[in-house]
Amino acid sequence: MSASSREAILNRVRAALTPLPRRAAYPEFGDNVATMPAFDREADRWTAFSERQKLVNGMPMVGATALATWLRENGHLRGYCDPTLWAELAPAFGPEFSVSTDYDRAQVDEYAFGITRAAGAIAETGSIILNDSTTSRRLGALTPWVHAAVLRRENIYSDVAAAIAALGKDTNIIFCTGPSKTADVEGILIEGVHGPGVQIALLID
Amino acid sequence: MSPHERHRPNGKRVQLMATCLCDAFFDDAAAATVEVLEYLGCEIAFPEAQTCCGQPAFNGGDWKASRKVVRHTVKTFAGEEPVVVPSGSCAAMMFHGALLEFEKEPDLPQVAQLASRTWELADFIVNGLGVTKWPGRYEATVAFHRSCHSRGTASGPAALTLLGSIEGLKVAPFGEGEQCCGFGGTFSVAFPTISQAMGNLKLDHVLATQPDEIVSADMSCLMHMGGLAAKGGRPVKTRHIAQILRDSLKNASATAR
Amino acid sequence: MKYQQIDQFAAGLAREKRAAVYDGSKAGYDSRYKALFTHYTAPDELRHLAGEIKQHAIENLDTYLPQVEAKLQENGAKVHWAADAREACEAVLKIMRDRGATKMVKAKTMVSEEIELAHFLEKEGVECLETDLGEFIVQIDHDHPSHIVKPIIHKNRREIATSFEKNGLGEYNDDPGTITRRARQYLRHKYLAADVALTGANFLSAESGRMVLVTNEGNSRFCLAATKVHIALIGIEKIVARDRDLAVLLNLLGRSGTGQQLTSYTEFITGPKSAAQPDGPEEMHVIFVDNGRTDVLESDCREILRCIRCGACLNVCPVYRQASGHAYRAVYPGPVGAVLSPLLAGKKFPEMADLPKASTLCGACNEVCPVNIPIPDLLLRLRDKGKQAGSAAASAATPPMGGYAILATQPAAWKAALSMGGIINAVPTPLLPQAAKTWVETRGLPPWRGGQFRKWMKQRKKS
Numbered sequence: 001m002s003a004s005s006r007e008a009i010l011n012r013v014r015a016a017l018t019p020l021p022r023r024a025a026y027p028e029f030g031d032n033v034a035t036m037p038a039f040d041r042e043a044d045r046w047t048a049f050s051e052r053q054k055l056v057n058g059m060p061m062v063g064a065t066a067l068a069t070w071l072r073e074n075g076h077l078r079g080y081c082d083p084t085l086w087a088e089l090a091p092a093f094g095p096e097f098s099v100s101t102d103y104d105r106a107q108v109d110e111y112a113f114g115i116t117r118a119a120g121a122i123a124e125t126g127s128i129i130l131n132d133s134t135t136s137r138r139l140g141a142l143t144p145w146v147h148a149a150v151l152r153r154e155n156i157y158s159d160v161a162a163a164i165a166a167l168g169k170d171t172n173i174i175f176c177t178g179p180s181k182t183a184d185v186e187g188i189l190i191e192g193v194h195g196p197g198v199q200i201a202l203l204i205d
Numbered sequence: 206m207s208p209h210e211r212h213r214p215n216g217k218r219v220q221l222m223a224t225c226l227c228d229a230f231f232d233d234a235a236a237a238t239v240e241v242l243e244y245l246g247c248e249i250a251f252p253e254a255q256t257c258c259g260q261p262a263f264n265g266g267d268w269k270a271s272r273k274v275v276r277h278t279v280k281t282f283a284g285e286e287p288v289v290v291p292s293g294s295c296a297a298m299m300f301h302g303a304l305l306e307f308e309k310e311p312d313l314p315q316v317a318q319l320a321s322r323t324w325e326l327a328d329f330i331v332n333g334l335g336v337t338k339w340p341g342r343y344e345a346t347v348a349f350h351r352s353c354h355s356r357g358t359a360s361g362p363a364a365l366t367l368l369g370s371i372e373g374l375k376v377a378p379f380g381e382g383e384q385c386c387g388f389g390g391t392f393s394v395a396f397p398t399i400s401q402a403m404g405n406l407k408l409d410h411v412l413a414t415q416p417d418e419i420v421s422a423d424m425s426c427l428m429h430m431g432g433l434a435a436k437g438g439r440p441v442k443t444r445h446i447a448q449i450l451r452d453s454l455k456n457a458s459a460t461a462r
Numbered sequence: 463m464k465y466q467q468i469d470q471f472a473a474g475l476a477r478e479k480r481a482a483v484y485d486g487s488k489a490g491y492d493s494r495y496k497a498l499f500t501h502y503t504a505p506d507e508l509r510h511l512a513g514e515i516k517q518h519a520i521e522n523l524d525t526y527l528p529q530v531e532a533k534l535q536e537n538g539a540k541v542h543w544a545a546d547a548r549e550a551c552e553a554v555l556k557i558m559r560d561r562g563a564t565k566m567v568k569a570k571t572m573v574s575e576e577i578e579l580a581h582f583l584e585k586e587g588v589e590c591l592e593t594d595l596g597e598f599i600v601q602i603d604h605d606h607p608s609h610i611v612k613p614i615i616h617k618n619r620r621e622i623a624t625s626f627e628k629n630g631l632g633e634y635n636d637d638p639g640t641i642t643r644r645a646r647q648y649l650r651h652k653y654l655a656a657d658v659a660l661t662g663a664n665f666l667s668a669e670s671g672r673m674v675l676v677t678n679e680g681n682s683r684f685c686l687a688a689t690k691v692h693i694a695l696i697g698i699e700k701i702v703a704r705d706r707d708l709a710v711l712l713n714l715l716g717r718s719g720t721g722q723q724l725t726s727y728t729e730f731i732t733g734p735k736s737a738a739q740p741d742g743p744e745e746m747h748v749i750f751v752d753n754g755r756t757d758v759l760e761s762d763c764r765e766i767l768r769c770i771r772c773g774a775c776l777n778v779c780p781v782y783r784q785a786s787g788h789a790y791r792a793v794y795p796g797p798v799g800a801v802l803s804p805l806l807a808g809k810k811f812p813e814m815a816d817l818p819k820a821s822t823l824c825g826a827c828n829e830v831c832p833v834n835i836p837i838p839d840l841l842l843r844l845r846d847k848g849k850q851a852g853s854a855a856a857s858a859a860t861p862p863m864g865g866y867a868i869l870a871t872q873p874a875a876w877k878a879a880l881s882m883g884g885i886i887n888a889v890p891t892p893l894l895p896q897a898a899k900t901w902v903e904t905r906g907l908p909p910w911r912g913g914q915f916r917k918w919m920k921q922r923k924k925s
Contacts, residue, residue, distance in 0.1 A: 006543040009698065009752045014524045016760035023521040026703055027514035034508060034713040036501045056723070103740075105654055105688075109647075125723045138687035138741035142680060143650060160724065161709035167672070171537070171736045172686070175728040180680035183720070184596035184612065185619055185638040187486050193595055193642055194649065195680030195727070223915055225870075229883060230908045232915035239919065251919050254873040262863035264823060266845030266856060270867035277871040305839055306846070353824035383829075385780050389822025393905075394897040395859040396469040396820065399784045401904050403822075406780075432905030 035124060035159040045123050045156035046203060053126030056178030057191065059200045064092035067148055067202050071113055072096065076146050079113035082136035085150055088204070089115065103140045111144040114196075118149035119173070120166075121201060124159035127177040128201050131170040138172075147196035149176070151203050209300040209358075212321050214287045214333050217247045222282065222290045222299075224424070225257040231424045234445035238291040238326055241450045245334055247289075254281045258290075260298040264390045268306045275303045276312065279319050287333060288323045291447050293355035293422045296325040325355065327422055327446055331363035337370065341457030343449055344373040348416035350407070350430070352423035353385045364422055364446055371453050380410040388429035404433040408441070418442040420449055465859045465900075468781070468820040471789035479616050483608070483786045486615040490777035493721025494830065501717065512714050513834035515707045516768035519668070520759065526668035526701045527750070533671025537733035539746040547577035550751045554579060554660065554693055555586055557747055561691060563588075563657035567649075569675070569682035570594040571662025572610065572771055573695045573751050575793045576806070579660070590660075591652050593681040595645050602629045608787030608795060611719050611773040616786055650684070659685035659743065663696045664770065665711060669704045672732050673748075676715065676725040683727050692734070692743035697751050699759075699767040711770060714832035719772035754806035763840045766801045768833040775827035775837060781820050790817060797827035801840045804848075815848030816855035861897045880912035 017023070035041065040048065050060035061067055071077070072094070081089065083101035093099065100107075103114075116136050120129040128149040130141055141147050157163040160175075167173055180195030191197045219242060227235035242249055259274035278299070282288050290296040300320040307313045330336050349368060351361040368376050387393070387403025394400075408430060411419055419441055421427050427443035434441045464470075472480075498505040519526060531541050544550035550573075558566065566588060568574060580601065583590040592601040596613035600606065603625050607613030614622070623636035631644050661682050663673040673694060675682045686692055702708065716722040735742030758767055776782045776796030787795030792803035792814065800821060804814040818841040827837040848856035869875050901907060 005545045005549055005752075008545050009543050009750065009756065010524070010527060012752070012756035013527060013698070013759065016756055016764075017521060017524050020521060024514065024517040026518045027511055029511055029710070031706065031709075033511065034710045037503050038501075056726075108650060108654060127724060127728075132736040132739040132742070135739070138683070138735075138739065142683055142687050160713060161706070164705055164709045164712075167670075167705065167730055169732075171731070171733045172739070172742065173730040174683060175724060177722070177724045177726050177728070179726070180678070181726055182595045182642060182679050184594075184599070184614055185622060185641055186482070187489050187612070187615075188638045190639050190642040193646055193679035193681070194593065194653075194684045227915055228880060229910065229912045232911050232918060235915040236918050239922070251916075253916070256870040256873060256876045257866075259870070262867060263842070264845070265860050265863050266819070266842075266849040267863040267867075268846040268849070270863040273867045274870040281873075302842070305842060353822065353826070356825040356829060383826065385822045385824035385826065387780065387822060389824070391860050391897070392819070392822045394861070394900040395466045396472075396781070397465060397900050397904050398469045398473040399781055399820075400822075402472070402784045403780045404905075428908060429905060432901075432907060435906035436904060 031161050031165065032159065035161055039124050039159065041158040045158065046153055048123040049121050049126060049156050049201070052123060053201055056126045058126055058178045059198060060203070061200050062203045064089045064204065067200065068092040068094070071146065076112035078110055079115065079144060080111045080137070080140040081115040082117055082140070084136065085115060085117060103137045105139065108143050113146035113148065114140040114144040115148045115150065116141040118151045118155070118201065120155035120157060120163065121151055122157050122160055122163045122175065125177055127175040128199070129163060129173060129175055131173040133170050142195050145192060145196060146198040146200065148200040148202045151201050153203065153205060210321060211324060211333070218250065218286045219247045220250045220252060220282055220284065220286050220288045222255055222258070222288055222295065223251070224290060224292045224295045226424045226428065227291065230428065231445065234291055234424055234447055237445065237447035237451035238289070241447050242289065244454055245330065245336065250286070252281045258295040258298040260295060260302060261390055263298060263302050263306055272306055272310065275307070275316060279315050282319055286322065287329065288319065289326055289329050290323060291326045291422070291445060292424065293325045293352045293358070293360045294425055296323055297354040297358070299323040325358070325360040325422060327364040327367055328358065328360045331366050332359050337366050339367045339370045339450060339453060341371065341453035341455070342373045343371050343453040343456060345417040346375045346377050346415070347418050347420045347449070348379050348411045348414055349376050350386060350411070350419055350421040350426055351382065352421050352426045355422060360422060367450065368420065368446070371449070374449070377414040377416050379414045386426045386430050388426050393429060401433060404429055405437065408434055408437070408439070412439060412441065418444050420444050420446055422446050466819055467816055467855065467858070468785050468789045472785040475786055478618065479786060480784065482618055483615055484783045486612055487777040487783050490612070490720070490773065491830070494718055494774055494777065497717040497721040497723065501723070508710065508714060509832055509834045512710050512832055513768060515702060515710060516833045517765065519702045520699060520764060520767045522703070523698060523701065523759070526703060527698060530666055530668040530671055530701055533668070534748055537671050539733050539748050542747060542749045544749050544751050544753070546753050550577045550695060550749055550753065551579055551582040553749050555583065555588070557691065557693055558588055558658055561657065563691065565656040566590045566658045566660055567593050567653050567656040567685050567689065568660040569662070569677060569685050570597050571660070571695055572793060573662050573697050574660065575607065576753060577751070593649055593653070593685060594677070595642060595679060598645060598649065599625065606788065609773060609776055610771050610794065616788065653684045653688040656689050658691040658693060659689040660693045660695065661685060663694050663700050664715065665702050665708055666696055666700045667705045667708065668701050670732065672705060672730050674708060674712070675729045675731065676712070676727065678720070678726040680727050683729060686729070686731070686743060687741045690744050692746045694746070694748045695751055696748055698755050715770055715772055718774040718830065718832040754808055757808065758805045761805060762843055763801060763805055765835050766798065766805065766840055768835050769798050769802070770833055772832055774830040774832065778826040778830045780824065780826070781822070785820070797821065797837045801837060801844060804844055812848070812851045812853035813855055815844065815851060815853035816858060818844035818848065819856055819860070877913065883910050883912040
């Protein structure tokens with residue numbers, strides 16, 4: 001099926017395009033043509049990112065203590081953490097927390113939070129960037145109600161175009177812009193559909 | 206629709222295309238167009254053989270029939286002078302629709318030649334003749350319906366420039382101004398339920414601002430809205446922009462006297 | 463038929479449904495406008511550019527398709543080709559059967575709707591679960607989506623609560639938050655138990671073989687985190703030339719569809735998961751689907767292949783707002799559907815040729831289109847095509863134009879008709895009695911004044 005269908009489709013494509021007197025040229029455009037003109041690309045990246053992330057109902061945060069405090073206050077005591085991060089974060093978390101560094105699919109309903117590394121962030125849109133090489137577990141960053149992505153200041157891109165230009169070789173990269181959401185029921189915004197209801201960007205210097 | 210390339214008028218000789226609707230129903234709108242153009246110093250030729258722009262068949266899907274009518278129109282409006290049309294819809298048919306249905310026809314150049322000198326009235330006054338301030342006086346609050354065939358063209362802004370410059374006249378903005386009135390030519394009779402619903406919605410928005418009259422550059426929209434309003438027991442005065450411009454001039458001369 | 467089918471559907475639409483569709487689409491239009499016009503000084507220039515980017519890709523598919531195929535293979539994906547719906551469905555089934563897979567979770571893809579994949583797989587004994595909340599609700603209701611990005615725009619919360627109750631998803635509760643929470647809880651275990659994930663693709667870069675998937679709910683991400691096999695059904699028109707094109711298109715897609723700067727999850731996938739990553743597909747299959755697209759490419763309506771499925775043309779369309787998506791009898795409703803559905807219908811074109819008639823040609827769809835598709839022009843071309851195909855559906859309630867053309871090309875006859883009109887005093891010039899009847903039933907008719915202007919003009923010339 002496939003081999004002959006391939007040829008059939010490509011032949012049809014050629015037959016459709018060959019009679020065109022000329023083909024539409026690739027347009028010329030600058031890399032930042034779709035960057036918002038009012039967005040200051042020279043501004044401090046973390047400050048700009050924080051502002052924009054709040055606009056999409058994300059939560060920028062600085063330091064492990066702030067995260068632990070917020071989780072405690074909101075009753076999120078059980079979670080998953082990237083094993084390579086836990087040593088650095090653990091001192092901020094008290095004994096009331098139960099944190100696993102080995103994600104278990106059977107425990108999907110038990111994890112209230114997940115802490116993983118972000119590969120970067122985008123200031124213009126308030127997005128955090130995850131990829132396969134820096135995210136310890138795709139599920140750990142997705143299934144808990146709260147996801148905290150640990151971010152380094154130097155990994156914040158100014159805008160979408162810059163982040164796309166830097167996509168690189170990683171096989172899977174995802175821009176997460178605020179929490180998971182839907183407006184399917186009567187257009188009413190509900191957060192936390194399949195992914196996190198709370199998306200935190202945790203800056204650690 | 207994108208603004209078309211129009212050749213600037215040289216001199217003040219123009220040909221008038223009255224449109225079939227004015228020919229059949231709205232003679233005063235056509236007469237007002239003549240008076241307005243004459244006031245502006247235009248010398249107007251009215252080719253007697255004119256009929257229709259071909260749009261009913263074009264929109265109806267019968268391009269073969271429509272092309273016959275367009276060819277007649279091209280022949281009727283031969284020459285170099287601008288052709289002024291008191292309708293955004295008929296003008297768009299001539300400078301856009303006709304080109305589309307003649308894409309593969311040998312006489313496309315002739316059709317394109319007519320397209321390049323076809324102007325909707327307000328567009329012609331503002332962008333052809335460079336008039337941006339309209340004299341006289343017209344005491345009314347009007348709702349201006351920017352007919353859809355002028356979407357993206359210079360006609361809508363031109364009409365608002367003229368109306369906005371008339372002393373005593375207030376243009377009242379209304380909700381969902383960009384939405385269509387629901388006329389759509391044969392659409393109005395092939396889709397009567399939707400056409401009426403759209404029209405009534407438009408009237409709801411327009412009448413909420415309590416205008417003295419609805420003004421447009423297209424009698425077709427006005428015929429639909431006016432007819433619907435009358436049938437719905439909420440009659441509203443509808444007027445072509447040419448009638449406003451003409452009456453504004455009359456009021457000026459009355460004051461001067 | 464007295465009136466056109468879409469009008470008859472609209473006439474029979476419950477008031478409540480019409481209100482839901484109207485309010486939902488208007489809200490979509492408003493948020494789009496706000497996002498584009500507060501974020502950009504010249505959004506129209508961006509739309510035009512995006513249109514050129516897509517048009518270039520479409521007109522060079524003969525180069526880009528083999529190029530992207532090679533890239534995908536280089537990245538470790540397997541590439542399949544499906545000429546029609548049947549081949550696409552069978553390709554999916556074969557991948558599943560070869561692996562003994564019986565459970566599929568799928569993210570929203572319009573192509574899968576087009577080929578009726580879920581229906582096909584269920585008959586073959588494969589569980590095929592929709593994971594997008596709206597699509598999930600449509601599935602348990604045995605309904606059809608009625609909007610490209612808001613599949614259940616036609617439903618209210620009470621209907622949804624009732625079907626949740628009927629399907630064992632808790633007691634009746636019509637709070638949208640509760641409905642969402644219950645779906646979350648139910649579906650996450652389904653993802654984790656599934657063998658195969660099926661997605662579409664919003665874009666595919668020929669330069670890198672990178673496919674882009676966008677969702678707001680995160681369901682496609684869950685599909686690609688939980689399962690071991692990823693199948694992507696991709697229409698051949700989804701290709702763009704270069705990665706940099708994506709920045710333009712993604713910025714427009716989110717804003718045009720839902721008024722968002724970016725959709726919540728924008729995923730870039732070049733192949734199976736990396737070795738170090740515990741979660742995600744070990745195999746990736748891309749199925750390129752033609753299913754009528756090469757016919758569209760050959761036609762003079764090929765600009766419609768630029769479409770990025772944002773739904774903005776539905777939201778703004780006054781006809782869609784009154785008629786709802788189901789009126790269009792096809793997977794793609796609204797203005798884009800009125801162009802695409804008849805073109806994709808193949809031999810059944812005449813049956814669908816009434817769709818292009820369902821427009822006043824107001825042009826609002828073109829004005830909002832992020833890739834600047836000249837939809838009204840395409841609708842007009844298809845009207846001509848429908849007439850030439852002798853489509854009865856298209857000609858329903860449309861006055862024939864032969865007589866009009868004779869009158870309008872013979873000035874003497876035209877003038878005679880103008881004066882005769884005065885006697886009949888009810889027949890608008892170009893329209894025939896049935897049409898005139900419809901008009902006067904619903905709208906007042908101004909008095910006939912045929913030829914009056916010409917008389918006035920003559921008098922004036924004399925004086």
